[in-house]
Amino acid sequence: MIQKKYKKAIAEYLEVDPTQVSLYWRGRVGLYCILKAMDIQSGDEVILPAFTCVVVPSAIKYLGAKPIYTAIDPLTYNIDIEKLEEKITSKTKAILAQNTFGLSSDLDPIITIAKKHGIKVIEDCAHGFGGFYKGKKNGTSATAAFFSSQWNKPFSTGIGGMVVCNDLELAKKIQTIQQSFEKPSFKDETMLAIQIFIRKNILRPSIYWAALKLYRWASQAGLISGSSDAGELEDATMPNNYLKSGASIQAKKGIEAIQLFDKNIEHRKDIATLYNNAFTKLNISPVYQPEYATHTFIKYAFLVKDQPKFLKLAQQNQIPLGDWLNSPIHPIRENLERWDYHEGSFPLAEKIGYHILNLPTDESISIQEANRIIHFLEKNKSELVESWKDL
Ligand SMILES: Cc1ncc(COP(=O)(O)O)c(C=O)c1O
Structure with a gap:
């Protein structure tokens, strides 16, 4: 099965076992799955940088938990570690450490603070596939990480996401939850394949602005699978068909992209x-x-x-x-x-x-x-x- 091959390719790249890897329709669904597997629920708090994509706090809120924003360092655009500990309360369950624009957060001090308070660290590697933190591949230092392979991300499968979990017990739970998600339909696969084709064969820097306008309009009108569904930008209500696992077309494109x-x-x-x-x-x-x-x-x-x-x-x-x-x-x-x-x-x-x-x-x-x-x-x-x- 092509998904199995894709998981193997990701695992080999990240130097982890394929059982630690799982695939999703989008990165945000992977984050939701990690949080769910960590048993994060109503009343819990998750710390995240006040410089992220709205779908990140949405995933937290879909579980009834509360996003707790924290200051960023203006040099790295990642969490300001000096200001992190003051955000921790008895309700804090996890900290999201982002790889903003492809730069890893300084994980060692974040993990030290998290350990002191018995909370988990999740890497938001939506921008970070291929980068390193102190010689280790992004996504392999904290408890778990999620990646995005949406347009403009380190490599693209149109839209797409994956999770790597470095805690083997938690990885099993993540796999079980991921398997309960809906599989992409024939229509999802076909529409995405058409978008990938158009992007590869038609899009050039010279028509960037016109194409961007058209893409944003078509995705908000629900005609294509864009960066976000229309409702996702209106409020934090989970859209229909959000809980979706990875598609075959994403696996096919992902394998090609990892080779290059x-x-x-x-x-x-x-x-x-x-x-x-x-x-x-x-x-x-x-x-x-x-x-x-x-x-x-x-x-x-x-x-x-x-x-x-x-x-x-x-x-x-x-x-x-x-x-x-x-x-x-x-x-x-x-x-x-x-x-x-x-x-x-x-x-x-x-x-x-x-x-x-x-x-x-x-x-x-x-x-x-x-x-x-x-x-x-x-x-x-x-x-x-x-x-x-x-x-
Ligand atoms: C920092 C950050 N985290 C998470 C995501 C979500 O990734 P996806 O679009 O694959 O759900 C994005 C998307 O652009 C992002 O910029």
């Missing part, structure tokens, strides 16, 4: 080096690279003075920019209370969200295209923010 993955990561690092050099030359702080981790740069984040203005300039010049994490719970910018986030509670994270943009590093970006992007940055230098301290 080292090349993919090398390309991203090469493009990131060009951006690093360019920002340094412009006297803009380049992306921070701490010694404890190997960054995979699935996106190269930077700060601008006026986000809407810069996005418009990029669009006019056909520069493919992203705006990930434009809010503590991306992409929600109003009524964040629906996900228990109280506006004003993390002013720095909120401010960063209003000034952050990202450059692409994937294989559609040739060196020539990266140089065109750099030229655009140089031309618009006055719009860039030198450091988060200037926000």
Whole structure:
């Protein structure tokens, strides 16, 4: 069975046993499954960075638990460890340690704090497949981790997710719960295969903005399986058919992507080096690279003075920019209370969200295209923010 082969390929890459790996329709479903297997339920609390994707607190809330947001470090965009312990209460059951833009959280101190309080650490590796923390592959240091293989993630299966669990008892529980999930239908498989085909054969950087607009419209209208179903951005009510396991088409694409993955990561690092050099030359702080981790740069984040203005300039010049994490719970910018986030509670994270943009590093970006992007940055230098301290 192709899913078995895919699990084996992931396990070999992460140097774990295939029984530790499970597959899902999306990464968020994998997170839900981990939380469920940890017996997280009504009244429990889960700590997460106030700089994540809204589907993360949603998965917590679907179990009746409460997301407890914590401050981020403006250099890494991951949890500010200094501020972590004060968030722990007798109800805390888990801490989510994110790999924002491909950079692992500093896990050792997080795991030490968690152990002291008898709570689990889950790595949110949605951005982090292929990176390392102190020489260990992302996803293999904490109790469990989930990954995303949605568009724009380290490798893509259209949409998709997987879990690796490093606690063998818990891994068994996760497998049992995953097996109870609905299997993707023939329609799900076919629609996703068509989307993958279109993306591979038609999408080019030159039509990026038009395609992005069409993709967002079609996914909100329920015509395709986009980043989120329409209802997922309205409130934290679990959508129908959410609990779905991985599809065969995802396994097929995933196996192909893992075979070529080292090349993919090398390309991203090469493009990131060009951006690093360019920002340094412009006297803009380049992306921070701490010694404890190997960054995979699935996106190269930077700060601008006026986000809407810069996005418009990029669009006019056909520069493919992203705006990930434009809010503590991306992409929600109003009524964040629906996900228990109280506006004003993390002013720095909120401010960063209003000034952050990202450059692409994937294989559609040739060196020539990266140089065109750099030229655009140089031309618009006055719009860039030198450091988060200037926000
Ligand atoms: C930080 C983070 N965590 C989790 C997810 C969820 O992944 P998926 O879209 O595969 O459910 C995302 C999605 O973009 C994300 O950015």
